[in-house]
Amino acid sequence: VPLWTDVADLPADVDLASVAVGSAVQGGPGSALVLALLARGIHVLQEHPAHPDEITAAARAARTAGVRYRLSTHYRHVRATRGFLASAERLRARSPLVHVDAAGPVHLLQPLVDVLGQAVGGLRPWAFADPVARPRELTALETRASPLTAIEGVVGGVPLSLRVHDELHPGDRDNHALLWPRISLASEAGVLTLADVHGPVTWSPALHTRRDAAGRLDLDGDPARRALPRLASW
Structure with missing residues (x-):
């Protein structure tokens, strides 16, 4: 060579x-x-x-x-992430997204944002607030400072809660991340989650219990809905 x-x-x-x-x-x-x-x-x-x-x-x-x-936008092409994005597109067509929860390490923020934009159907409009400081009454009890920074924002018009692991090992940048990019898309139909760019992808349908004629919750529920899994993953 x-x-x-x-x-x-x-x-x-x-x-x-x-x-x-x-x-x-x-x-x-x-x-x-x-x-x-x-x-x-x-x-x-x-x-x-x-x-x-x-x-x-x-x-x-x-x-x-x-x-x-x-x-490089490598991670959007990984099999599990491709499946998540395809499922996100189907979910958006049936039930608008109401909130996004995302987390990832600082050195993978660019692919996280790339996948996030694909998942919600576009990045604009977008904005981020300043990082949220942890209250003193909590930090006073911590044995060590939290390695995660919380940021609130909007991506594609959808409210976003983002947590970033903002530590990076200077001699070994490819390791020591507490978590890899993960995204949860919440809608009135349920929550679709990419636990990691390599999977799994999980779907948790929203719980809906019908009421009887007196307005009481029908704890037996709809037999058809009872047959559906509460959590599906692939």
Whole structure:
């Protein structure tokens, strides 16, 4: 396998490069490598994450060179996530989303937002409030500070509660995450959850108990609904 250690040494017939080197936001030379490749007229696919300023600079460089630049959106193509997104589309067609609960590690926020936008049908309108500080009466009782930061927002017009694991090991960025991206879509029909980008996907239908003529809850319920599983996963 040919090995080149400098972009200037690449042969003229290289059309596309995949850059899986840490970006500047991770303390790596990945983004500088991206710019050098684009300047050579080479299309580039860059591994996430990258700082917004790095992405903007790469997009401008690509436009100047007349080539394409993309940041990887790998996780939307994983089997379990594809199934979740297909189910989310069917759910939205039957019952509008009323709330989204999401969580993930800081270094996977970009793919989390990508999947989130797909799940709710689009990112706009969107906005985020400042992080929510934990009350002193709670922090005074904690044996250690919480590694999760809570943020309220709106994505695609749907209210969002987001929790971010905002710790990153400087010497081992690919490990030590407490959780991977997870998303729960709440509707009046039930809650669809992607527990992890690799699955499982679960569906928990909303509980609805009919009332009798006197207005009392019918605890026996509808036989047809009783036959449905309370929790389905795949």
